[in-house]
Amino acid sequence: ASDNAMSYAYYAAPTEVGKMYEISAYFKSGTAVNGQIKAGTVMGVEDLYYSGILSNADWKQYKGTFRAAVPITYIMLVNLTSVKGQTSFFDNVTLTVYEED
DSSP states (O other), rough: OOOSSOOEEEEEEETTTTEEEEEEEEEEEEESSSSEEEESSSSSSSSEEOOOOOSSOEEEEEEEEEEEEEEEEEEEEEEEOOTTTEEEEEEEEEEEEEEOO
């Protein structure tokens, strides 16, 4: 966090409406205790995927699937602290088309 406010990184991912996608990411706590991984139809909303509150000290992979509802899906990596200088770690974030059986 660069200010005394929650911080995040995001990516506006092109998606095809109606297709299933898998989101995958690794997370571990840094100096901030909690983080989140979200996917949504608009910035700041987790209406497609929500990891819940993450607080693991070691790297752990999180995965989920969702059906794209808009042509741009927002992938958000959230540091849930409001204290300047606190960190959360994310790695190997992927969004791939999910092949349904």
